Amino acid sequence: MATRILSALVAAGLIGSAVASPPPLPHSAGPPGFRSAPAPPRNVSAWLPYWDQKAAYRDALRHAAQLHTVSPFWYQAVSAGQVDGHPGAGERGVIDGLRAAGISVVPTVMETMKPGALGEILTSPTSRATHIRTLIGITKSRPYDGLDIDYETIAATGDASYEQVRAGYAAFVTDLCRALHDARKKCVITVSPQTGNTGRIWDYAAIGRAADRVRIMAYDLHWRGGQPGPLSTPSWYDEILRNATALIPRTKIEMALPAYGWDWVPGGETKHVTWKEAEALRVKKGAPYRLDAESGSPTFTYQEGEQTRTVWYQDARGVAAHLPTVRKYNIAGTGLWALNFEDPGLWPVLADG
Known part of the structure; x- marks a missing residue:
């Protein structure tokens, strides 16, 4: 998610008619002229x-019946004792409107500290305690239902202090979740996938014991720093969930799905594109819609001058x-x-699934 701040673009408007539009999704059959429409379960966070x-915000309200939690991407940890707000952070109209619609508001705190800075906080009991007090102060500043912690600069591997940082993050999560629970707030922890060769920095078992929800960012199998390819695949999801469910209670796991892609x-x-931007680009370039059978992801190519560009995204x-x-x-x-x-x-x- 750290790449989101650097590369995410403001979403384009909804597109209209399309060239070679995606085929319609199948739907359940029923009596002629009748389609049952039970209320979808609240099983989605966003x-x-x-x-x-x-x-x-308007999008969230349109789909309030399915959303149990919305995490505004509002805060950035700068140091142990400083957490800054992004533009619009803490807007009461957004908070009150979401909660009135029955949606929990659990803002996200992210960070983009210099290499090693977060590790120093995590491995110092004094700094950890200071940081937790600072975060609890955020929850008291507005009628929030909890916090979502999305710290990613700890994810590097090969560092000499890896074991200490891993243990320090687990201790931080444990103490933070306890403090949030004491304040009757939810504790959500966002992590990257843990597979055979990724995500070892996360102590999934300790995080799973402490947190109310563990969100796994199930995307960027291929990303801006590598070769073109799908953001995710069913076989990759199977590996992620096989590992996660062995360590974290299933009732706490959320698979975070992508609504974007890379160009x-x-x-x-390499450019970040939302689904809207990818589809608008595909239509503009006259590229046919194609769902890659192996990965279950849409993809297309197009010419820009003498360059051949490749887009993978998700729909x-x-x-x-x-x-x-x-x-x-x-x-x-x-x-x-x-x-x-x-x-x-x-x-x-998502309602059917």
């Missing part, structure tokens, strides 16, 4: 990007291809990065 706050060019700048049909793997593990629910990025067809897919 992040609300501050740079698109008004539109994302690659060999040797050039409702792709998520529908991935959900059987997620359902197999009977976890708590799904998350979405991020509101107003997504294919509108995603919501009935």
Whole structure:
């Protein structure tokens, strides 16, 4: 998620007619002229990007029946004793409107500290305690329902202090969750996937014992720093959840799904695109819609001058291809990065799944 702040663009408007539009999603059959529409379960959480706050807030209200939690991406930890707000942080109209719709408001605290700075906080009991007091102060500043912690500069591997930092983060989460629970607040921890060669910095078992929810960022299998490819695949999801459910109670796990993609060019700048931007670009360039069968992800190529660019992203049909793997593990629910990025067809897919 650290790349989000650096590369996420303000979401484009909804597009209209399309060239070679995606085929319609199948729906359940019923009596002629009748389609049952029971209220969908509240099994989705979603992040609300501050740079698109008004539109994302409206999107949340449109889908309030499915959302149990919204995490406005509002705060950034700068040091042990300082947490700054992004533009629009703490807006009472957003908080009150979401809560009136029955949605818990659990703002996200992220960080982009210099290498080693977060590790120093985590490995010092005094600094950890200072930081926890600072975070609890955030929860008391508004009628929040809890906090979501999304700290990612600890994720580097190979560092000599790896074991100490890993233990320090587990201790931080344990103490923070206890303090939040004492204040009758929810403790949500966002982590990257733990597979055979990734995510070792996270002590999943300790985090799972302490937190109310553990959100796994199930995306960026391929990302801006590598070669073009899908953001996720069913087989990758299977590996992630096989590892996670062995260490974290299933009732606490959320798989956070992407509503965005990457636009690659060999040797050039890779661009972040929301679903809306990707589809608008596909239509503009006249590229046919294609869902890659192996990965369950849409992709297309297009020419920009002498460059051939490749786009991989995610839409409702792709998520529908991935959900059987997620359902197999009977976890708590799904998350979405991020509101107003997504294919509108995603919501009935999540309701069915």
